[in-house]
């Protein structure tokens with residue numbers, strides 16, 4: 001049996017701002033940009049009482065809370081705090097998987113004899129975090145990632161919840177099924193309509209009924225989640241698990257030509273950053289957000305690990321085309337591209353040697369050079385220029 005800890009800082013960016021500026025303490029605060037379409041990156045607990053939460057447009061947040069203080073993000077400060085946090089985590093185990101600047105899974109199974117039980121370790125981490133950063137975190141302890149993550153969210157802020165293997169169903173069954181990962185409003189709708197509300201409802205549902213509601217594959221997955229089955233290991237190592245770029249548009253885009261142009265810019269930027277770090281990706285993720293704030297991700301493997309701009313571009317477009325085919329009239333407010341499954345390819349792939357060098361290599365290298373010297377804006381492929389030919393395919 002494993003002991004997994006999930007640590008999540010409380011309202012991270014907002015808490016850092018309140019820590020550094022006493023005038024911001026005790027007031028509703030959002031960290032966010034100034035643009036017309038910018039969204040709340042983090043909301044203080046005072047702001048959350050007004051219904052302000054992250055990913056909400058700043059304009060909407062202002063409506064809900066007219067006294068809202070909005071401060072610009074200071075990413076380099078958050079990154080420094082993050083470094084300190086992860087150093088603390090590694091005092092207790094090398095098995096640390098960062099999910100974002102302020103969130104990580106720790107597998108402390110092998111640390112138990114040294115540091116005591118899970119709750120003792122969690123208490124020590126919380127104390128170290130307050131001492132060294134002046135900030136609070138919430139911690140969940142469970143037999144796997146799924147349970148630990150749900151537990152950390154159960155008593156925020158400054159929470160510590162341990163769910164023992166024998167208590168999993170007692171804790172999880174009463175919770176709304178939205179606590180399970182990947183169960184968005186759309187997936188929930190048929191289930192709610194059938195009277196299924198809680199994790200326990202899903203767990204106890206007849207498999208045949210679930211099959212009928214969501215299809216056999218989703219039904220199987222849902223019931224596994226509801227039973228809290230999760231064998232995923234902690235993924236350590238690579239500082240970089242993915243490289244991504246995304247853009248929120250000032251006005252929602254409907255024209256395919258515009259969408260492909262934006263997508264191409266993003267794919268280009270991600271490919272360039274992947275090459276700069278000497279990495280290749282095995283998989284690309286497309287992220288998109290519709291005007292009603294539904295966020296969708298689609299993922300597909302590259303034919304082989306690469307950091308080639310054209311390969312990124314082609315696959316990203318394929319993913320977007322497939323989605324647009326299923327949702328022909330939908331506008332988009334955000335597009336993102338992420339390179340995942342990154343690997344350090346200092347040793348060339350054996351098979352690569354037998355294939356002719358991809359024609360774009362020269363173009364890519366020159367593009368990277370110019371970009372380094374003059375900044376990203378100076379280089380673009382023809383397709384990215386406004387008014388360019390719409391992609392044929």
Ligand SMILES: [Mg+2]
Pocket residue numbers: 008009010011012102103
């Ligand atoms: Mg957090």
